[in-house]
Amino acid sequence: MGRDGRGVRAVSDSSIEITFMYRGVRCRERLSLKPTATNLKLAERHKAAIEHAIAAGTFDYAITFPRSPRAVQFAPESSRETVAGFLTRWLAGKQKHVSNSTYEGYRKIVELRLVPALGHAMVVDLKRKAVRDWLATLQVSNKTLRNIQSCLRSALNDAVDEELVEVNPLAGWTYTRKDQVKEDDVDPFSPEEQRAILASIDGQARNLVQFALWTGMRTSELVALDWGDIDWLKGEAYVSRAMTQAAGGKAEVTKTVAGKRSIKLLMPALAALTAQKAHTFHAGNEVFQNPRTGERWAGDQPIRKTMWVHAMKKARVRYRRPYQTRHTYASMMLSSGEHPMWVAKQMGHSDWTMIARVYGRWMPTADLDAGNRAEAMWEPPEV
Structure with a gap:
């Protein structure tokens, strides 16, 4: 079945392939369905729905076939923006809205940390695991880790607002590691x-x-x-x-x-x-x-x-x-x-x-008379 012009055919014991045209490209996608008569009919209806969405201009390749390599090929230009490109644009926009010191902190994190490590990735492809794995390699304090994540989290919140991503992968999550015992920085003058x-x-x-x-x-x-x-x-x-x-x-x-x-x-x-x-x-x-x-x-x-x-x-x-x-x-x-x-x-x-x-x-410890004033206020009940 599927060789009579319907664009639907069995390709294995567990999958069916559908063929359709999108933006002048012949696309073939597999459905994880056993090629029974019933499932082949379902595949035909699915193909028809896709072609209807294409004609109506509402077809989204990434939503329909999220694991397909063609999802990236047909993604909107905005969703193919790299982390480096987005962060550079985001940083420029922040300059007028934050203090000079905050902007300078963001700039150093973006240019010296985030872009070299994550800049090649697509914003839509950035996952928490990738961020976590990278942070785990850094030989920095937990304070620096928090600053890096705060900057990236803020940028990704704006990416959500711009509808570049649906969910901020850093939302509600912070990577920390057990701090090494370090020398006490509090060293007052006598x-x-x-x-x-x-x-x-x-x-x-x-x-x-x-x-x-x-x-x-x-x-x-x-x-x-x-x-x-x-x-x-x-x-x-x-x-x-x-x-x-x-x-x-x-x-x-x-x-x-x-x-x-x-x-x-x-x-x-x-x-x-x-x-x-x-x-x-x-x-x-x-x-x-x-x-x-x-x-x-x-x-x-x-x-x-x-x-x-x-x-x-x-x-x-x-x-x-x-x-x-x-x-x-x-x-x-x-x-x-x-x-x-x-x-x-x-x-x-x-x-x-x-x-x-x-x-x-x-801080002085409580002296030996601590509590005596309160104790003096207590009067034992009469028996």
């Missing part, structure tokens, strides 16, 4: 080290370091601080911006709600600000400047190169990066018995779980 560092510098450099040690502000927040952010009556600094190298010298709003906060200025921090007024207050803009340029610091790298490395050597203090001033503040406050929630708020965290996890060793 009081003696702090005094030695401050004694090794003067002027604006000393004011900046002292203020950093006694506010716990991130370096990116310190360099974005303006005099208009200081409330002298309340003794507070309002933090709402940060400036990173990736931002290209532009201050950006903080990324989290908790990051936008008012910091109580303790006496050493206020003293540093008072001393700094002689240098930059009258200009009314940035609080801290690079003494060599007379302009706002561009980020932590110029701070390291201009004064930090030299100060550490002169003070004969074991080298740690400037960010350790933030860890120093947290450890000082917690060791002094300040409430972890207050410390978390000062440092721009939404809750104190991270404070407890990272700085737990500096």
